[in-house]
Amino acid sequence: MPPRRAAEALLLAALLTGGAACGSRLPESDFDSPPSPTRSNAAEPIRVGIIRSATSPVGGAAFSGPGDGAKAYFDALNAKGGLDGRRIEVVTCDDGGSGVGNNECVHKLLDERRVFALVATTALEYAGAPLVAKAGVPDIGGQPIGPAYDTYPHLYGIYGSLAPRAGGKPGWNGTLYGGTEVYRYFAREHGARTAAVVSYNQAASAAYARMITQGLKAEGYRVVGEQVDFALPNFRAVAADIRQQGADLVFDAMDTHGNAQLCEAMDAVGVRVTAKVTNVQNWASSVPKDFKNAPSCRNALWVTGSSRNHDDVTHSAVREFREAMKGRELSQWQLEGWAAAMWFTDAARSCAADLTRACVERFVNRPEPYTARGLLLPVGYEKLAEPPKTRRTCLSVARWQDDKGWVTQGGEMTENCFTVPQLPYQP
Missing domain, CATH: 3.40.50.2300 (Response regulator)
Known part of the structure; x- marks a missing residue:
């Protein structure tokens, strides 16, 4: 995860x-x-x-x-x-x-x-x-x-x-351990079965991509790994391969600038996916500016997180x-x-x-979880001697639409929940 x-x-x-x-x-x-x-x-x-x-x-x-x-x-x-x-x-x-x-x-x-x-x-x-x-x-x-x-x-x-x-x-x-609820959501709600994971040839980005790949495979996805040079990325070649592989979803382990470049390349070669899933750092009102040259990909942006959609x-x-x-x-x-x-x-x-x-x-540290008046999914701290093998986890989901901004998906986030395996990783 x-x-x-x-x-x-x-x-x-x-x-x-x-x-x-x-x-x-x-x-x-x-x-x-x-x-x-x-x-x-x-x-x-x-x-x-x-x-x-x-x-x-x-x-x-x-x-x-x-x-x-x-x-x-x-x-x-x-x-x-x-x-x-x-x-x-x-x-x-x-x-x-x-x-x-x-x-x-x-x-x-x-x-x-x-x-x-x-x-x-x-x-x-x-x-x-x-x-x-x-x-x-x-x-x-x-x-x-x-x-x-x-x-x-x-x-x-x-x-x-x-x-x-x-x-x-x-x-x-x-x-540490993390769940597969994000991947379970897209499989359940949209029938997605093939996912591309794009990263830089840089240690932190590659490690992030490996964790995404691990979670996707645990949920039965066919995963297409794509890596670009951090200094001289060829996003056009990546986009062409994503189209050829027939990916339903695209995940990334990159910054906003890399995301925007990838989206531009996807638009240029005609890639159409169910969702271009980005991270919470890109869940912002600056999307029209950041992705101004990629209208099709921009309107396929989805994001998941643990807090209520700011829109x-x-x-x-x-x-x-x-x-x-x-x-x-x-x-x-x-x-x-x-x-x-x-x-x-x-x-x-x-x-x-x-x-x-x-x-x-x-x-x-109290047992009652905290929600910040409903802005957060319930947050708490519990020192478990052993990590759980499965957990029921909820998530907040939104997608970008030019005429509406970030639109909440999947209903109320406290009810958009899955019991999923917890997978190990070393930070």
């Missing part, structure tokens, strides 16, 4: 009841009312840090969305009086997409600015994760680009985790997000960053007058 979903832990635990003490079992609806600024510490801001690879070598736009969404949430919260009368002070740091820069950001935010927590971390190389864990600073709702959120305590990725997370090796002695204006929480982001290009990662900030805020609010890091983590 691709890394973007391998960390997901959609825990369907029974709701527990409890008091309003620190780490309570209160349902999320109990946090809908604005707080009253009646506490003695009302004048003191709560400082949170956001680390992102805004100027990374692979392009800053890919890693800015979660931080933008989180900051928008905190700005909106402050405009309503803050958290129980306390303003949220956001301190950002750009690590430049390097391990050295990431360690510098961790030092700056934890040691110099003394942030209470990190929120919506989006780091290309999260080298400072061991330092965050050692300091006991909660990192809430980060994007699991690497294995850090399945390795270290005090780190809580936006998709949850079942892994032990004791430090050292990620997952279960260096092995689903029928949902009240989505409308609130969109109102706060008005005037900007929107993306799914922004919505997930918004949800991460909400998660931290709900956890902090549960502590009442006794706001501590331990209290915030007790809320995040």
Whole structure:
């Protein structure tokens, strides 16, 4: 299973009841009312840090969305009086997409600015994760680009985790597991049986492609592997072979620029597929601009994920997000960053007058899964001694249409579920 979903832990635990003490079992609806600024510490801001690879070598736009969404949430919260009368002070740091820069950001935010927590971390190389864990600073709702959120305590990725997370090796002695629900969905809903997987001849891209291939084969697909040179890609040759092989689906392990080039080549040679399945980083309103030269392929773009479609204006929480982001290009990662900030805020609010890091983590670690008012599929943390062999997993699905934007597919995401095998991989 691709890394973007391998960390997901959609825990369907029974709701527990409890008091309003620190780490309570209160349902999320109990946090809908604005707080009253009646506490003695009302004048003191709560400082949170956001680390992102805004100027990374692979392009800053890919890693800015979660931080933008989180900051928008905190700005909106402050405009309503803050958290129980306390303003949220956001301190950002750009690590430049390097391990050295990431360690510098961790030092700056934890040691110099003394942030209470990190929120919506989006780091290309999260080298400072061991330092965050050692300091006991909660990192809430980060994007699991690497294995850090399945390795270290005090780190809580936006998709949850079942892994032990004791430090050292990620997952279960260096092995992580992911499901095949994405491939099961396209087989069930569209009868797809042949899939092309396109990657660069670059280590990370090739490894990503291998995981996609493993999942597809487990679901009975015939897989056509396609690889292009990272420096001089010949997408026209790849597109021609995809057409000859009669692929129903096209998956990729590439960035937005590579996706756009592939789509242009597919249009040029007349490739028509059921779905060109892209990743959550490309689930954005910039599609018309990014894929402007590939109208046919553009309207075959599909995406899967673990959060509610940011174009689903029928949902009240989505409308609130969109109102706060008005005037900007929107993306799914922004919505997930918004949800991460909400998660931290709900956890902090549960502590009442006794706001501590331990209290915030007790809320995040509670058995009741978190949904950010329905923006996320249920998220939770459970340290399993052994990985599950199968799991019931749900997914959010959308497709692009020029006249409508991203249109939700498969019905309500909490009901678009499959019991699928969990396949091992080494991150």
